[in-house]
Amino acid sequence: SQQGEEDPQALSIQEGENATMNCSYKTSINNLQWYRQNSGRGLVHLILIRSNEREKHSGRLRVTLDTSKKSSSLLITASRAADTASYFCATDGFTGANSKLTFGKGITLSVRP
Amino acid sequence: NAGVMQNPRHLVRRRGQEARLRCSPMKGHSHVYWYRQLPEEGLKFMVYLQKENIIDESGMPKERFSAEFPKEGPSILRIQQVVRGDSAAYFCASSRRGLSNGYTFGSGTRLTVV
Numbered sequence: 001s002q003q004g005e006e007d008p009q010a011l012s013i014q015e016g017e018n019a020t021m022n023c024s025y026k027t028s029i030n031n032l033q034w035y036r037q038n039s040g041r042g043l044v045h046l047i048l049i050r051s052n053e054r055e056k057h058s059g060r061l062r063v064t065l066d067t068s069k070k071s072s073s074l075l076i077t078a079s080r081a082a083d084t085a086s087y088f089c090a091t092d093g094f095t096g097a098n099s100k101l102t103f104g105k106g107i108t109l110s111v112r113p
Numbered sequence: 114n115a116g117v118m119q120n121p122r123h124l125v126r127r128r129g130q131e132a133r134l135r136c137s138p139m140k141g142h143s144h145v146y147w148y149r150q151l152p153e154e155g156l157k158f159m160v161y162l163q164k165e166n167i168i169d170e171s172g173m174p175k176e177r178f179s180a181e182f183p184k185e186g187p188s189i190l191r192i193q194q195v196v197r198g199d200s201a202a203y204f205c206a207s208s209r210r211g212l213s214n215g216y217t218f219g220s221g222t223r224l225t226v227v
Contacts, residue, residue: 033216035218040223041220041221042204042218042219042220042221043156043204043218044218045216045217045218088155088156090156100146100158100161100169101146101156101158101216102158103148103155103156103157104155105153105154105155106154106155
């Protein structure tokens with residue numbers, strides 16, 4: 001079964017609005033990461049948050065992590081049409097080397113110009 | 114630094130043929146991971162390799178699939194006797210020390226079995 005489950009599955013917003021995407025997971029993690037995938041392309045790493053962190057910012061991105069609820073959220077502020085893509089959360093349960101990521105099914109974000 | 118290079122970008126094979134997917138990791142990276150993405154799905158882990166060693170192949174189908182990462186040259190994911198259900202995008206990622214905060218993904222190979 002998937003470790004990460006994103007919510008909602010699809011999101012459509014107007015340019016300039018904020019987009020909030022959620023991810024829940026089942027087991028203990030070392031870190032949680034968010035990736036973006038444009039249609040037909042590879043994955044681009046957006047941001048990583050460690051299990052001992054609660055919030056992290058990177059430009060227009062803000063990610064939160066609640067380990068007690070086993071959930072994370074990704075907020076994209078002042079969205080742009082270029083933000084249209086699929087967004088995936090991925091978790092890593094290992095603390096050392098030989099790690100591997102477990103991905104959710106993704107959220108399709110459409111930003112209308 | 115060319116990043117993680119995968120080729121071919123698109124591959125079409127008839128049922129029963131063999132598919133060979135190649136991945137050259139980033140310079141200085143000795144850890145390679147293969148993931149498969151089915152349509153409308155997330156990425157599923159297949160195999161994790163270091164040079165000349167398979168570290169974790171828990172996501173590999175038991176039959177027809179194999180992977181290698183030789184001392185010289187790219188990592189190869191081989192699928193023998195392909196079937197329609199193998200049609201997917203196959204992504205490779207590499208990292209320097211086997212830590213997930215160092216992943217860099219390639220652009221993927223899209224395999225279509227006809």
